[in-house]
Amino acid sequence: CYFLKGQVYLQNVLHLPVAPANRVRLSGVLVPNGSSRSQPSLDTLNKWPKSWPKQCVLLCGFQLWRAGCHLLEEGKQKYIVKNYFYYYLFRFSAALGEEIFYITFLPFTYWNIDHSVSRRMIIVWSIVMYIGQVSKDILKWPRPLSPPVVKLEMRTNAEYGMPSTHAMAATAISFSFLIATTNLYKVRYPFELGLAAAFVFSTLVCLSRLYTGMHTVLDVIGGALISAVLLVLLYPAWDTIDHLLLTSPFCPLFSIVVPLVLCYNYPKLDYYSPTRGDTTTILGAAAGASVGFWLNNQCAASAYKSVQPGFPLITSTVVFVLARSFVGILVVLLTRWLMKNVVLGVLGYRYKFPIRDVEARRRLEVEVPYKFVTYSSVGFTATVIVPLLHELLGLL
Structure with missing residues (x-):
């Protein structure tokens, strides 16, 4: 008052x-x-x-x-850590809802587990995250007050709180992975173990948002429930969407145009928030991966040998998995770095602003193409270029 x-x-x-x-x-x-x-x-x-x-x-x-x-x-608060176990546990769990996790785990499933699992996860992840991000900027519920809470993350502090997109992503990815792999390995896959792992994964991410002071309990519960409802609604259409993704001649055009239209028509705010940029990143990565899925199917690309979760992995298989992952992630990160610099340079030349101008990079006409082209290139590289490189290196 x-x-x-x-x-x-x-x-x-x-x-x-x-x-x-x-x-x-x-x-x-x-x-x-x-x-x-x-x-x-x-x-x-x-x-x-x-x-x-x-x-x-x-x-x-x-x-x-x-x-x-x-x-x-x-930009930060002073605090004292009294329990380092919980501190590092929940800081690590919070990272499971960040770009570093998406850019490593989602391609990993494509290279080492099964293409169909990766496709279904990316479809669910992109739809759920778009709805979650837009819901934040429509509802405009504030994040928890600080004080009394201490906020351990400041990058997304300008975003609204409801629903928690970390909770939505964790629920969507963990349970879509469980459902997709259970359908794939009906006999060998221990469903109870997978269910427990999915529950622990999503719970840790949800609790991390409370620990870091970024969300209320209602934000987290709301995010998890919205994600669960969307997963239930999308599950019956999985096979149909997957079939169209691989066979429709309009797939590349649809995969590029629709996400771009959604990004350019993102809800406007009175102040800058990273939600539009993060949404463009997600939709761009999904668009590039979708084009890659379609192209691989049209060209009858060589398939990876699927990992069988129900059996102990022999040494040679472990070596192949590690080699694929190392090479793939290295190429993906190099692509991300290269495209960021190239696209930003082109946009800077087009709109007459210095590359280091942060305010200029936040403009709609700069941020959307910058993020979309960069991460669609990342998605395409992960699904097309990296498998070709694996084939050349004998890692299939």
Whole structure:
């Protein structure tokens, strides 16, 4: 209450307007960013409240506003870790919902387990994540206030909280993997073990979002439930979507045009949020992979020898799996680095901005093609270029 009253006085008395286009979200509270700080005029000083309670409210509001700006500029909070086991466990679990996990695990399933498993996971993952990201910016529920919570991640702090897309991704990936591999290995696959692993995986990711202070319990539960409902709705159409993905002549066009249209028509916010860029990254990777799936089927590309989860892996198989993964991830990361620099250079030349200009890279006409082309190249490389390289190296 004091902060709100103080903010009103700051706006009306000290002429510190909060421009809607320049708002920055800090721990669920909107604070002014880049607002006018001109010196108060004589008329302004005459408006200074005469009663001491109002003066106290004004000073308290001003101090809170300054503290918020300082915390915003610092970008992090100071905290003491008392239990390093939980700290590293949940920081690692939180990383299972980040790009580093997607860019390694999803291609791993394509190279070492089975193509059909990878296709189904990528389809579910992209649809679930798009719906989750858009839902955040439509509902506009704030993240938990800080304080009282301590936020261990600041990159996504500008995003809204409901639903938790980490919880959605973890639920979608773990249980779609379970269902796809159970259908593939009906006799050899221990379903109970897979169910327990999927539950533990998704639970750890969900709990990590609470531990890091990025979501409320409702955000996490809502994300997991939405993902489960979408998985149930998509499951009956898996085979149909997979068949069209491999055989339809319109697949490449559909895979590129539809995601691009969705990215360019993403819900607009009053301030910059990384949700649009993250959504473009996901849809771009799925688009590139889909084109790769279709092209491999048209060209009758050589298939990998599927790993049989029910049997102990012999030494030679382990070596092949590690070699495929090492070569594949190395090529994927090199592609990502190369395309980022090339695409950003081309866009910088086209729109006349320096490559290091962060604000320019956040513009719609720059961010969408930059992210989409980069990660569609990553998806295409993982499904087409890397298998060709594996074949040349004798790793199939």
